[in-house]
Amino acid sequence: xxxxxxxxxxxxxxQLLDRADGIIVGNHKFGTRLTNSxxxxxxxxxxxxxxxxxxxxxIQANQMFTDKHLELFKAFLQELPxxxxxxxxxxxxxxxxxxxxxxxxxxxVYNPETLHTNYFDxxxxxxxxxxxxxxxxxxxxxxxxxxxxKKQHDLFMVGHGHLNMFYSKRNLIQNYAxxxxxxxxxxxxxxxxxxERTRKDQVYPLFSDLAGTHVFRSKxxxxxxxxxxxxxxxxxxxxxxxxKDDSYGLSILDMYxxxxxxLERVQQIQVTYEEQWDDGFLYFKTFYKKGDM
Amino acid sequence: xxxxxxxxGDLEKLKTxxxxxxxxxxxxxxSFSLRARASNFSLDDMKEATAFAHKLGKKVYxxxxxxxxxxxxxxxxxxxxxxxxxxxxxxxxxxxxIVDTAxxxxxxxxxxxxxxxxxxxxxxxxWYKKGxxxxxxxxxxxxxxxxxxxxxxxxxxxxxxxGGMCMSYSGRCSLSDNMTGRDxxxxxCAHSCRWQYEILDGKEKINDxxxxxxxxxxxxxxxxxxxxxxxxxxxxxxxxxxxxxxxATVVSTYRKLIDEYLATNQVKxxxxxxxxxxxxxxxxxxxxxxxxxxxxxxxxxNMRSETPNQLFIGLVxxxxxxxxxxxxxxxxxxxxxxxxxxxMPSGKEIxxxxxxIYDVDGKKIDICRHPKQLLKVKVPVAIEEHAMLRxxx
Numbered sequence: 001x002x003x004x005x006x007x008x009x010x011x012x013x014x015q016l017l018d019r020a021d022g023i024i025v026g027n028h029k030f031g032t033r034l035t036n037s038x039x040x041x042x043x044x045x046x047x048x049x050x051x052x053x054x055x056x057x058x059i060q061a062n063q064m065f066t067d068k069h070l071e072l073f074k075a076f077l078q079e080l081p082x083x084x085x086x087x088x089x090x091x092x093x094x095x096x097x098x099x100x101x102x103x104x105x106x107x108x109v110y111n112p113e114t115l116h117t118n119y120f121d122x123x124x125x126x127x128x129x130x131x132x133x134x135x136x137x138x139x140x141x142x143x144x145x146x147x148x149x150k151k152q153h154d155l156f157m158v159g160h161g162h163l164n165m166f167y168s169k170r171n172l173i174q175n176y177a178x179x180x181x182x183x184x185x186x187x188x189x190x191x192x193x194x195x196e197r198t199r200k201d202q203v204y205p206l207f208s209d210l211a212g213t214h215v216f217r218s219k220x221x222x223x224x225x226x227x228x229x230x231x232x233x234x235x236x237x238x239x240x241x242x243x244k245d246d247s248y249g250l251s252i253l254d255m256y257x258x259x260x261x262x263l264e265r266v267q268q269i270q271v272t273y274e275e276q277w278d279d280g281f282l283y284f285k286t287f288y289k290k291g292d293m
Numbered sequence: 294x295x296x297x298x299x300x301x302g303d304l305e306k307l308k309t310x311x312x313x314x315x316x317x318x319x320x321x322x323x324s325f326s327l328r329a330r331a332s333n334f335s336l337d338d339m340k341e342a343t344a345f346a347h348k349l350g351k352k353v354y355x356x357x358x359x360x361x362x363x364x365x366x367x368x369x370x371x372x373x374x375x376x377x378x379x380x381x382x383x384x385x386x387x388x389x390x391i392v393d394t395a396x397x398x399x400x401x402x403x404x405x406x407x408x409x410x411x412x413x414x415x416x417x418x419x420w421y422k423k424g425x426x427x428x429x430x431x432x433x434x435x436x437x438x439x440x441x442x443x444x445x446x447x448x449x450x451x452x453x454x455x456g457g458m459c460m461s462y463s464g465r466c467s468l469s470d471n472m473t474g475r476d477x478x479x480x481x482c483a484h485s486c487r488w489q490y491e492i493l494d495g496k497e498k499i500n501d502x503x504x505x506x507x508x509x510x511x512x513x514x515x516x517x518x519x520x521x522x523x524x525x526x527x528x529x530x531x532x533x534x535x536x537x538x539x540x541a542t543v544v545s546t547y548r549k550l551i552d553e554y555l556a557t558n559q560v561k562x563x564x565x566x567x568x569x570x571x572x573x574x575x576x577x578x579x580x581x582x583x584x585x586x587x588x589x590x591x592x593x594x595n596m597r598s599e600t601p602n603q604l605f606i607g608l609v610x611x612x613x614x615x616x617x618x619x620x621x622x623x624x625x626x627x628x629x630x631x632x633x634x635x636x637m638p639s640g641k642e643i644x645x646x647x648x649x650i651y652d653v654d655g656k657k658i659d660i661c662r663h664p665k666q667l668l669k670v671k672v673p674v675a676i677e678e679h680a681m682l683r684x685x686x
Contacts, residue, residue: 064431064462066438067413067445091465097415113465114478115388115409117362124389138470139362146363165467166486168460169433170587172506176492178589180500194490194504199472206492206504213506217471285362286476 001231003159003256004058005239005249006035010042012246013049019253022056022086024238028188030061030073031089032211033164035241040079047084057084062091062111063211064169074098082107087131089156096128105129109156113167114138119150126152132235137163141226141282148233155233159223160252161240162205163280166215173208190243205243216242219278224261226282248273295521297551298354298451299544300533303334306540307342307353312638312679313541314548317352318342319385321533324372325357325365327408327480339379352382356533357391358406360464360478366390373399385429387464387478396424404451407431408464408478412438414445421448427526432458436516436583440523449526454513455543456531458581460486460506487593507593512578514566517547518554538605538624541636541681542573549640572604572683606633609680610667618651619676623666625684629659632685637677644685645673 002021007013016023025046028037038046043059050057059080065073073095077088082102087109090096096108108125111134116122122133132154135144148155173192177184186192192206194215205216223230223237230237239256241249251269255262270276299315301307310318320342321333334342339355346353355376359365369391376384377399384401386392387408395401404427405411405420412431420428427449430439443450459466466477468485475481489503511531513520520528528551530543546569554560570578579591607621627633627647634644649671650658661668670682 064410064433065413066434067415067442068438070413070415092413092416093411093419094413094415097419114467115360115464117360117478118366118388118390119363120366120390120393121360121388124393138467138476143362165471166461166506167465168506169462169582170460170508172460172504172592175587175589175592176502176504176594179592179594180502182500186494189494191495193493193495195493196472196485196488196490197503202472203493204490215468215506281470284474286470286474286479286481288476288479288481 001227001234002056002236003239003253004056004236005253006060006241007038007046008036008241008244008246008249010038010045012250013046014053016246016249016253017050017053017055019250019257020055020239022058022236023050024058024060024089026060026062027076028210030063030076031059032063032167032209033207033214033242034060034209035244040076043080047081051084056086058087058089058109059085060089061095062089064167065092065094070094070098074102077102077104089134093125096125096130100128106131109133109154111156113164116147117143119147122147122155123150123152132156134158137221138281138286140285141229144282145229145233151233154235156236156238157223157230157234158221158240159230159234159237160256161220161238162216162242163221163240164214164216167212168214169212171208172213173206207242217280219276221280222277223279223282224255224259224266225279227256227259244273294555295525295551296352296527297544297547298527298529299540300456300530300535301342301540302533302535304338304342306537308345309537309679310540310544311346311349311351313544314638314640315351315530315544317354317382317527318346319354319356319529319533321356322372322376324368325359325361325391327356327358327478327482336375336379339376339381343380343382347380354383354385354404355381356406357384357386357395358408359480360388360408361390362479365479369394370398373401377401383427392420392423392425402426405429406464407453410462410464412442414442417442417446417448417450421446427451429453429529431463432511433462433582435585436519436523439520439525443523443525450524451527451529452520452525453511453531453581454517454520454528454547455511456535457576458508458511460508503594505592505594508581508587509591509593510574510576510578511581512570513580513583514546514550514570515563516580516583517550518560521551521554536605537608538681538683539573541638542569545636545638545640546570604683605681606631606661606684607668607670607682609635609676609678609682611678612672612676614675617671617673618669619672621668621670621682623661623664623668627661627682627684633682634685635672635676635680635682637680639677641677643674643676647671
């Protein structure tokens with residue numbers, strides 16, 4: 001199982017590459033919920049760094065695409081040295097098709113967020129010879145293991161980080177600012193939170209970028225306790241550091257590399273970054289309606 | 294010619310939708326369908342539904358649009374074979390597992406659900422090449438993007454024209470899963486996007502007004518001619534959980550609008566159509582993404598913007614030409630002396646004042662307060678079976 005981490009600051013790419021097996025970077029015109037956005041030149045810088053260190057590099061281009069946007073995406077990809085990439089993470093089948101047109105379907109890593117809840121759907125694009133796919137964030141460890149046993153391409157999974165639970169194309173924060181007649185100084189600002197009236201203890205990060213508006217889980221998802229099991233089936237475990245910096249990424253990488261759940265260290269990180277961790281849906285099965293619980 | 298596609302939560306609604314002018318209806322079965330709370334159809338119901346629809350030259354589609362977990366696989370093929378034997382005209386599905394099983398092991402026509410959020414021609418053509426005949430587009434496209442997309446594909450395209458809007462890309466939202474445990478992609482959506490939230494920057498509240506992701510409903514009355522000209526195969530009304538009156542009014546209104554445009558190549562005045570919709574609206578509506586990115590005017594920030602519609606007071610079960618009495622099933626409180634309007638399946642509307650009401654025993658009554666009570670009401674002109682009485686507001 002390889003560990004991938006997202007990047008906040010180019011100055012830390014070397015350090016991150018020294019510790020991780022690879023990095024994930026993106027540009028906000030095509031990627032969404034990025035830890036940071038980098039220009040084409042900066043992405044090429046990252047690619048060269050990864051190559052020099054014989055590490056892996058992935059481009060995150062996980063926006064939903066209209067036809068015109070796909071043409072821009074194609075042009076963007078053509079500016080990159082695709083031969084030097086290990087993968088391009090896309091959330092839209094149209095993105096996979098663009099990679100196929102360029103002769104690089106083998107780079108496609110399909111991440112449709114919620115949709116890969118069973119092994120068949122997970123494997124469906126193997127006919128397109130893609131590199132891999134992400135499993136859904138909302139399934140149990142047992143379901144992930146089942147998918148892992150029957151996988152026909154690489155299995156990617158977010159192993160640590162803030163997981164999003166809502167992605168709208170609408171500019172909901174701008175709309176709210178218009179409604180309340182306040183100035184919108186919140187685009188790509190990472191400190192916005194929302195709190196539901198009856199769930200006061202749950203504070204959900206709210207984020208707006210060029211792709212639209214996103215709401216995240218209140219707790220940080222972690223898989224430190226199940227790494228032994230994941231190692232048997234997961235090819236790439238992703239540490240997503242959105243809302244954080246690279247020192248956070250380095251600390252987390254350290255723990256996952258050594259597979260140590262050091263309570264004191266965990267608490268220290270949680271206090272420093274004012275966050276709580278949980279294991280998401282690993283042991284919790286969603287249900288259809290109240291009666292099915 | 295563009296098909297008008299309507300939702301139906303049960304057999305009565307299905308018949309109403311078809312009689313009021315829908316060319317096809319979509320229904321949910323008791324398995325593999327979202328909207329777990331809708332009163333979904335048994336196989337026998339579906340057989341009755343298809344027999345009724347086919348006699349009118351119309352179609353029935355069945356939603357099998359959950360995103361299954363492994364435990365949901367059991368019984369799928371048997372279920373699909375059942376749909377085949379019930380002669381349903383197509384299934385609307387989102388999961389590749391269901392798409393693939395249906396295409397390879399049954400003769401069912403397959404439509405791709407909006408849960409896959411297909412919003413570009415490459416994605417549409419990917420599914421079309423797999424054997425999916427029709428694609429229900431995501432709601433995030435404006436009308437020009439829809440037209441341009443259609444120009445690049447041979448697949449039939451279905452577009453939402455009316456009803457509730459998912460705020461997230463459909464199928465990609467797990468607010469409900471995370472906040473309530475209810476699986477949005479398996480029929481349990483708790484509509485958490487319509488709740489109200491305090492909004493903070495760090496720990497500081499940025500405003501006292503609650504934040505909400507809630508959207509006005511979609512209403513595409515003024516976009517219908519454009520969509521017809523864009524060669525869209527199906528114009529879809531959303532809402533399998535909506536009332537009989539809602540379905541009759543919405544279907545009837547779009548039917549008349551489409552027919553006017555097809556007959557005259559123009560729509561003289563949109564206002565009567567817009568006014569007709571207001572009679573059944575329980576949430577404000579707008580044109581969604583069809584005219585471009587939705588702004589503040591398309592949002593709902595008030596928790597209780599939904600109000601039950603009390604206009605619908607009775608359903609006409611039969612009409613006796615000789616006596617001039619209609620047998621009416623009560624649906625909401627009404628009294629003798631009220632002015633009412635009758636909406637008929639043919640689209641005709643009349644108005645009259647209620648002057649005589651009797652119960653089934655022939656006893657004269659003035660106040661009708663019992664739901665589903667059968668009542669004989671004197672009507673001044675002939676009215677059609679399945680017509681709806683509504684209070685003139």
